[in-house]
Amino acid sequence: MLAARPPMGWNSWNTFGENITEELIFQIADVMDAEGYKSSGYEYLVIDDCWSLKERDKDGNLVPDPKKFPSGMKAVADYVHQKGLKFGIYSCAGVMTCAGYPSSYDHEFQDARLFAEWGVDFLKYDFCNFPKNADCRNRYHIMSMALKASGRPILFSACNWGEEESWNWMRSIGAHMYRSTGDIFDNYRSFLNIFQSQLEHFCQSAPYCYNDIDMLTVGMYNQGNVAIGKPCTDSEYRMQFSLWCLAGVPLMMGADLRNIKPEMRELLTNKELISIDQDRECRPPFLVNKDFVYVEHEDKENATEPLRRLDDQLFTFIKHLSDNEFVIAFYNLFEEERDITCIFADVGLPFSSGYGFSMKDIFTGEELGVKRDYFTAAVLGHDCRLYRCRLVNCNDGGN
Numbered sequence: 461m462l463a464a465r466p467p468m469g470w471n472s473w474n475t476f477g478e479n480i481t482e483e484l485i486f487q488i489a490d491v492m493d494a495e496g497y498k499s500s501g502y503e504y505l506v507i508d509d510c511w512s513l514k515e516r517d518k519d520g521n522l523v524p525d526p527k528k529f530p531s532g533m534k535a536v537a538d539y540v541h542q543k544g545l546k547f548g549i550y551s552c553a554g555v556m557t558c559a560g561y562p563s564s565y566d567h568e569f570q571d572a573r574l575f576a577e578w579g580v581d582f583l584k585y586d587f588c589n590f591p592k593n594a595d596c597r598n599r600y601h602i603m604s605m606a607l608k609a610s611g612r613p614i615l616f617s618a619c620n621w622g623e624e625e626s627w628n629w630m631r632s633i634g635a636h637m638y639r640s641t642g643d644i645f646d647n648y649r650s651f652l653n654i655f656q657s658q659l660e661h662f663c664q665s666a667p668y669c670y671n672d673i674d675m676l677t678v679g680m681y682n683q684g685n686v687a688i689g690k691p692c693t694d695s696e697y698r699m700q701f702s703l704w705c706l707a708g709v710p711l712m713m714g715a716d717l718r719n720i721k722p723e724m725r726e727l728l729t730n731k732e733l734i735s736i737d738q739d740r741e742c743r744p745p746f747l748v749n750k751d752f753v754y755v756e757h758e759d760k761e762n763a764t765e766p767l768r769r770l771d772d773q774l775f776t777f778i779k780h781l782s783d784n785e786f787v788i789a790f791y792n793l794f795e796e797e798r799d800i801t802c803i804f805a806d807v808g809l810p811f812s813s814g815y816g817f818s819m820k821d822i823f824t825g826e827e828l829g830v831k832r833d834y835f836t837a838a839v840l841g842h843d844c845r846l847y848r849c850r851l852v853n854c855n856d857g858g859n
C-alpha cells in the first residue's frame with residue numbers, strides 16, 4: 461500500500477535546479493543511507509525537472525540527457541535501490557515541463573511504462589504549459605491510471621499548485637499527494653504564507669493522499685535554486701520543519717545533504733518531530749487563537765509576488781495524536797521574545813474537568829510534570845516551542 465503515512469524523501473529542485481547529474485544522485489543516495497536520513501524515514505530520492513533531452517527519440521520515448529546521466533536511468537534507479545531507497549522522477553501534465561523539456565501530455569501511458577521499466581517508484585507530475593482548453597482533472601486522472609496500468613507501484617505526486625481546489629478532488633482520482641500551493645522560496649515569509657494558506661484544507665489531508673505544501677528549504681541558507689530574500693535563521697528553520705510536521709504533510713528535503721550544517725541534520729532527523737508528522741491518525745493541527753487576520757501587503761524584498769500574510773502575532777496550535785497524546789505548539793511571529801499562554805479550557809480541558817496535561821518539551825526533552833488550567837512559555841522572536849502532552853486525571857493523584 462503506497463502512502464500509508466506522509467511520504468518522506470529528498471528532491472533535487474530546491475538546491476540544484478537544472479544542475480543535476482547521476483554523480484550527484486549517487487552521492488545524495490550515499491548520504492541518505494550513511495547519515496541517518498534513511499533510518500529516520502526518508503525513503504524517496506526524487507529527480508525533478510531537467511533530466512531529459514529536449515526531444516523524444518524516434519519511438520516517442522523520453523531520453524535521459526546522456527551528459528547528465530551517462531549510465532541511463534535504470535542504472536540510477538538500481539543504485540538508489542541498492543542503498544535501500546526508492547527512486548522518483550518528474551514529468552508534467554502540460555505540453556512542456558516548466559523548464560521547457562518534453563512532458564507527458566498525450567504520452568501518459570507510454571511514459572508510465574518507461575518509468576516502470578526503469579524502476580521508478582514515485583512520479584512528481586507538474587502543471588506548466590497546460591493547454592488552455594484541456595481538462596485538468598481528467599489529465600491528472602489519465603496519468604494516475606497510466607501509473608496503475610504500468611504494473612509497478614508508483615506513488616503519484618500530483619503538483620498542480622492547488623488549481624481547481626485540488627484538495628477537493630485529488631484523492632478521488634488516485635493521487636497520493638498533491639501540491640496545493642505555488643513554489644516555496646527559501647525565506648521566512650514564503651514558508652509561513654504557504655502554511656497559512658492551507659490551514660483550512662488540512663482536514664482533507666489523510667492517509668493515502670496528502671496535501672503537499674512543497675519541499676522543505678530547511679538547512680539551505682539561500683544556497684541554490686530558490687534563494688529569494690533574506691536567508692532563514694536556525695530558529696526560523698525550526699518553525700518551518702515543525703509546522704510541516706504539525707500539518708502531517710510529506711517531508712521532502714531540499715538542501716544539499718552532502719554539506720549541511722550538523723544542527724540542520726539533527727533537526728531534519730528529529731525523531732519526536734518526525735513521529736508527529738507520521739502519526740497514524742494524521743489529524744491536522746487545530747488553531748487555538750481566535751483572532752486570525754489576513755493583511756494584504758507587498759513585500760518586495762522577500763517575495764516575487766504580492767503575499768497575503770498574517771499580521772505579526774502569536775499562534776497556539778493543538779494537534780491530537782494517536783493513543784491519547786497531543787502536541788501543544790507555540791509560534792512567535794514577533795521579532796522579540798513573548799510569553800504565549802494556552803488556556804486549557806480553550807482546547808477542551810476546563811479546570812472543572814479534573815484533568816490536566818503531563819507535558820514534555822519536544823526540543824529539550826525536559827519533563828515538565830502535570831499542568832492544570834493553563835501553560836505559559838517564553839518564546840524567542842521568530843521561534844517556536846512544542847510540547848508533547850498526555851491526559852492525566854488529577855483527582856487520581858496521577859502524575
Ligand code: GLA
Binds near residue numbers: 473508558559586
Ligand atoms: C514548478 C514546480 C517546482 C519545480 C519546477 C521545475 O515550478 O512547482 O516544484 O518542480 O516547476 O521546473
